[in-house]
Amino acid sequence: MDTVYLDNAATTCVRPAVIDKMQKALAECYGNPSSTHSFGRTAKTAIETARKTIAKYLNAHPSEIIFTSGGTEADNMILRCAVRDLDVKTIITTKIEHHAVLHTVEDLEKEGKITVNYVDLDANGNPDLKHLTTLLQQDDSKKLVSLMHVNNEIGNKIDIDAVCALCKENNALIHSDTVQSIGHYAWDVQKTPIDFMAAAAHKFHGPKGVGFAYLRRNSGLKPMISGGSQERGFRAGTESYHNIIGLEEAFVQSYDKLDSESAQVLALKKYFIKRIKEEIPGVKFNGLSEDSEKSTYTLVNVNLPVTPEKALMLLFNLDVKGIACSKGSACQSGSNLGSHVLNEILAEEDLQKPSLRFSFSIYNTKTEIDYTIGVLKEFVMK
Numbered sequence: 001m002d003t004v005y006l007d008n009a010a011t012t013c014v015r016p017a018v019i020d021k022m023q024k025a026l027a028e029c030y031g032n033p034s035s036t037h038s039f040g041r042t043a044k045t046a047i048e049t050a051r052k053t054i055a056k057y058l059n060a061h062p063s064e065i066i067f068t069s070g071g072t073e074a075d076n077m078i079l080r081c082a083v084r085d086l087d088v089k090t091i092i093t094t095k096i097e098h099h100a101v102l103h104t105v106e107d108l109e110k111e112g113k114i115t116v117n118y119v120d121l122d123a124n125g126n127p128d129l130k131h132l133t134t135l136l137q138q139d140d141s142k143k144l145v146s147l148m149h150v151n152n153e154i155g156n157k158i159d160i161d162a163v164c165a166l167c168k169e170n171n172a173l174i175h176s177d178t179v180q181s182i183g184h185y186a187w188d189v190q191k192t193p194i195d196f197m198a199a200a201a202h203k204f205h206g207p208k209g210v211g212f213a214y215l216r217r218n219s220g221l222k223p224m225i226s227g228g229s230q231e232r233g234f235r236a237g238t239e240s241y242h243n244i245i246g247l248e249e250a251f252v253q254s255y256d257k258l259d260s261e262s263a264q265v266l267a268l269k270k271y272f273i274k275r276i277k278e279e280i281p282g283v284k285f286n287g288l289s290e291d292s293e294k295s296t297y298t299l300v301n302v303n304l305p306v307t308p309e310k311a312l313m314l315l316f317n318l319d320v321k322g323i324a325c326s327k328g329s330a331c332q333s334g335s336n337l338g339s340h341v342l343n344e345i346l347a348e349e350d351l352q353k354p355s356l357r358f359s360f361s362i363y364n365t366k367t368e369i370d371y372t373i374g375v376l377k378e379f380v381m382k
Helices: 016-028 038-058 071-085 099-110 129-137 160-169 241-256 258-279 314-320 340-345 366-381
Strands: 065-068 090-093 115-118 143-146 173-177 196-200 211-215 299-303 355-359
Touching: 016 241, 038 065, 038 241, 065 071, 071 099, 071 143, 071 173, 071 196, 071 211, 090 099, 090 129, 099 115, 129 143, 129 160, 160 173, 241 258, 258 299, 258 366, 314 366
Parallel strands: 090 115, 090 143, 143 173, 173 196
Antiparallel strands: 065 211, 196 211, 299 355
């Protein structure tokens, strides 16, 4: 087998239908959406249609969707604008959030703009809601809670409805990095009263470099990027028209096929778990990634019974065999510091062993999984 791509939590391949839509957009609709002539009006209409489409699936209002360059920009924009515009003095989060959130709140604290409080985690990496309640009630400062719906490394799903309810009961704002969730789980922002969300198209078979922020109406946030009236004045700069069209198509395809495709991917995850437990005694699963109810259906994070010395060659060996996976999030794969998520939840003994994240999509097969397990077994056992 030449290549096996099992790093879909880092990014996904683009659907053929999305590529077709984007190619047509690049070839036929090249007007500036801010121009008043027919070329510009055509592009502007398509962008607004995409905004309405996304809003419809989320049960949101189109004005609540702001197109961005991706999840990182959306997270930064929401957090920084909330502190600047909404008098937020305390941000409550966990130490296993994506670095787009963690580094932003750390910077805001260093700048003297906020206090950061971290919610305690249980042994599996889930936030302690009792401790969250305590943090929400410990003083009268304006608070924003930022907890990701699906953890990008271990796949844990938090009870977002319970978190939103707690925040509303305590007059706190709630933001969630939903980059690993949008396109994989249905959302209704009327039933789940969240204030802010971030999404990235490349996590659900769309193009890289485009995403959106969901900002609840009348939130009070003001523009972060000035210079033009684009995105209803909230984000200046000529819109990446072809990317927005690609995002829309990927979004529609993901939700129109959600039931069948999520079942297909979940079956692959369960098959991977079954096979690796059969072939590699002593394998462990990090977080709740073995639990199909409490973690996302798209990934597993495994801890392998391998010595630290031998572990140094593991990713290289897999790469030589054509297998793509991750030792942590793709955003930190070049770091020697290890996973900040696993550092928070694993015992020292398990931290000395290699952990790998395997993430699946509709384009994977059981044959690929069999091949991958075979390569892992050969490496571990020899």
